[in-house]
Amino acid sequence: MAIGTFLSAALRHPAVVGAIGPSSRHLAADIVGRLDARPGQLVVELGSGTGPMTRALAAVDRAFPRFAVEALPEMAAATRRAVPGVEVVEGSAAELPRFLAERGLGRIDRIVSGLPFAAWPEGLQREVLDGILAALAPDGRMVTFTYTTSPCTPAGRRFRRLLERSFARVTRGATVWANLPPAFVYVCDGPRGAA
Numbered sequence: 001m002a003i004g005t006f007l008s009a010a011l012r013h014p015a016v017v018g019a020i021g022p023s024s025r026h027l028a029a030d031i032v033g034r035l036d037a038r039p040g041q042l043v044v045e046l047g048s049g050t051g052p053m054t055r056a057l058a059a060v061d062r063a064f065p066r067f068a069v070e071a072l073p074e075m076a077a078a079t080r081r082a083v084p085g086v087e088v089v090e091g092s093a094a095e096l097p098r099f100l101a102e103r104g105l106g107r108i109d110r111i112v113s114g115l116p117f118a119a120w121p122e123g124l125q126r127e128v129l130d131g132i133l134a135a136l137a138p139d140g141r142m143v144t145f146t147y148t149t150s151p152c153t154p155a156g157r158r159f160r161r162l163l164e165r166s167f168a169r170v171t172r173g174a175t176v177w178a179n180l181p182p183a184f185v186y187v188c189d190g191p192r193g194a195a
Contacts, residue, residue, distance in 0.1 A: 022049055023114060026178040027145060027185075028056035031112055034143050034173060034187050041109035042066055046093040046132070049075050051082030053112050058083050065112065066105070069093050094131040107137035113144035118156035125159055129166055136191040142167070148175055148182045163188055 031053060037043050039061060048054050048068035057064040067087040070076040076088045089099050093115060100108070111132060117125055132142060150156030163170045168190030175184045 023052045023145070023183075024176070024179040025052065025056070027176045027183055028052045030173060030176050030185055031143050031145060032056045032060055034185055035110050035112060036141065037061070037064060037110045039063070042105060042107070043110045043112070044096070044108050044135075045069070045112045045114070046096070047071075047114035047116070048079040048088060049114055051079035053114055054079050054083045054086055057112060058086065067099070067103070069096065069099065092128070092131075094127045096131040096135040100135055107140065108135050109137055109140055111136065111140070111142040111144075113142055115144065117144065117159045118146045118150040118153060120155060120159075122155075122158055125155075125162055129162055133166055133191045133193060138191070140189075140191055142188040142191075143185060144188070145176075145183045145185045148184060160186075166192055168192060 035043070035057075037060070043057065043064040043066060045053055045057060045065040045068040048070045054065065054068055062085075065086065067089055068079055069089050069091060070079060071090070071092055073090055076090045079086065079088045091099070093113075096108075100106070113132075115128065117128070120128075136142065146156060146159070151160065160170075163186060167188040169188070171187045173185035173187065175182050
């Protein structure tokens with residue numbers, strides 16, 4: 001069912017989904033393994049899709065993620081079905097500071113992002129990164145991923161440059177070949193301010 005929901009959404013909203021299938025359990029494990037989240041920390045997921053990262057986070061700690069953000073209602077519904085009990089907020093990740101304020105929450109310690117940054121135009125990349133930077137704690141970390149083709153595209157190269165300007169340290173993980181398409185992770189530490 002999740003794959004059908006994903007493919008349907010990808011066909012109707014290719015620029016929003018930015019992928020051809022849900023993230024694999026291998027990619028989810030790589031991302032969660034790099035998150036370095038501890039009990040009691042505020043963990044938020046952006047771009048939950050059909051819930052593969054949400055499931056991996058909840059398997060580590062039932063309090064993770066505190067909530068997930070998903071722009072497409074059908075994908076948000078799929079995440080709710082996949083991981084009952086996790087709050088899924090429908091909206092743009094650029095609105096992250098508002099979502100925190102509405103819930104009486106402070107800065108985020110860890111963000112897991114499945115957002116298709118490398119498929120977006122520069123204005124949207126900046127808008128969403130600015131929302132993330134405004135919401136992350138000074139010692140916060142964002143773990144995101146992109147596909148191995150990303151460094152070959154102008155948007156993918158621009159995204160990497162934006163990350164390097166926005167965070168004190170950006171490291172790239174090894175390629176996860178057991179994902180379709182193959183992907184790699186960016187670990188981003190020390191938010192600096194507006195992108």
